[in-house]
Amino acid sequence: MTAYESTGTIDDIVAALKGAASLAIVSHARPDGDAAGSILALSRALRALGKPVDAVLTGDVDPNILALAETGELRRDSASPMRTDVELAVLVDTGSWGQVEPLDGWLRSMAPRVLGIDHHARGDAIAALRVVDTRAASTTQIVARVIDGLGLDLGTTAPGGKRTIAEAIFVGLATDTGWFRYQNADAEVFALAARLVGMGVDRVALHQSLEENARPERLAVMARALASLTWHAGGRVAMMGVAGADFAATHATTDDLGGVVNVPLEVGAACVSILMTESKPGTTKVSFRSKPRADGAPWLNVSDFASQFGGGGHAFAAGAKFSGDISCAREGIERALARLGTSLS
Ligand SMILES: [Mn+2]
Structure with a gap:
């Protein structure tokens, strides 16, 4: 290579x-x-x-x-x-x-x-x-x-x-x-x-x-994303998922979700945020965001983290694509988070 x-x-x-x-x-x-x-x-x-x-x-x-x-x-x-x-x-x-x-x-x-x-x-x-x-x-x-x-x-x-x-x-x-x-x-x-x-x-x-030029559909699908939020690694990692049914119910598209992955980082204890989006049946796109530690390094280098799923990006913002639905992506990500052990605490 x-x-x-x-x-x-x-x-x-x-x-x-x-x-x-x-x-x-x-x-x-x-x-x-x-x-x-x-x-x-x-x-x-x-x-x-x-x-x-x-x-x-x-x-x-x-x-x-x-x-x-x-x-x-x-x-x-x-x-x-x-x-x-x-x-x-x-x-x-x-x-x-x-x-x-x-x-x-x-x-x-x-x-x-x-x-x-x-x-x-x-x-x-x-x-x-x-x-x-x-x-x-x-x-x-x-x-x-x-x-x-x-x-x-x-x-x-x-x-x-x-x-x-x-x-x-x-x-x-x-x-x-x-x-x-x-x-x-x-x-x-x-x-x-x-x-x-x-x-x-x-x-x-x-x-x-x-x-500041969004459609009302953005807030509707954002509400569903936030409602799906779960906390992992002792409240350090937020995970959200938006399924095909959420898009159908809100008439939103993946475009309406821009930046929504950043919202959980508004929580003080949150270090990493992960948004899983079922962009089409059988394909889940995942966005990863990280916050800096006191020394300026990311809590989690999400580019490296995403690379184990064939994705990549930057230390603080990265993405990956999974074949499978959200539960499939969630399983893989949770396993990878568990392997990180105490590094996020
Ligand atoms: Mn760029």
Whole structure:
């Protein structure tokens, strides 16, 4: 197994982008703020340099995420097949085959013309040339370095566009740090945020459009998630489950559950929160969140914890997928928690 680490520098990425006459930019399925922000920031920059860009979102997309784009900036992969005549494919905010299933065949056909920019600890050798910086709080933080390397002002828009590269960078930075609350929001993050807000990024409007724009269905399904909560490891670990029946009863979708996994961490004694979601019959998606100890390290490195189920992510936030229903996932997770013994006490 090859280690998932950088195979080149920011300068190498910049040179490859400059040298490409046409590009496609993609990320993981069900793009979050960082995935969409990275795609939008890069596509605005490359279009400003006069390059044709096919910027593509895969899987279900939260309408609030879609609303970050201007008309024609992004397309869904369902709209038409991926183009094989582009010179370069850019994969952002993931390097895992498991997260890019809809693009699998296309990415394999594009190799070795795939370039990667990511901040996750685990991944595969999808991109021959890649920069992986696990210290970056968001992929857009790395993308900002690339755009600086391209010599573009972050206030740049795509030709004819109104929305800036800076706004897209900010979206990834804000959402991947829990709006600057998580452990990963370090001095470098605040420095970049200050630079972006100083350029006129409207952080209040972005927060409202992304975080205060839910449907009533969200609260209905959140109520069911909270009602399912059980405590483990002496009150240190919270587990919640949302089954297919809960979605049916509330008319909610998995999109309505964004961030709900964090709610049990509001309890002082809680160190770890786990949300199991039966996203479709026979498949349970699990989100893991951890709080920091006094020394700043996570109570549980949930990226490592999730890796035993084939998942991954970051030390404080990770995910995994189980084949089977919630009780199946619960059994596996409870067994793994029991193996941790007293480390959570
Ligand atoms: Mn990210």
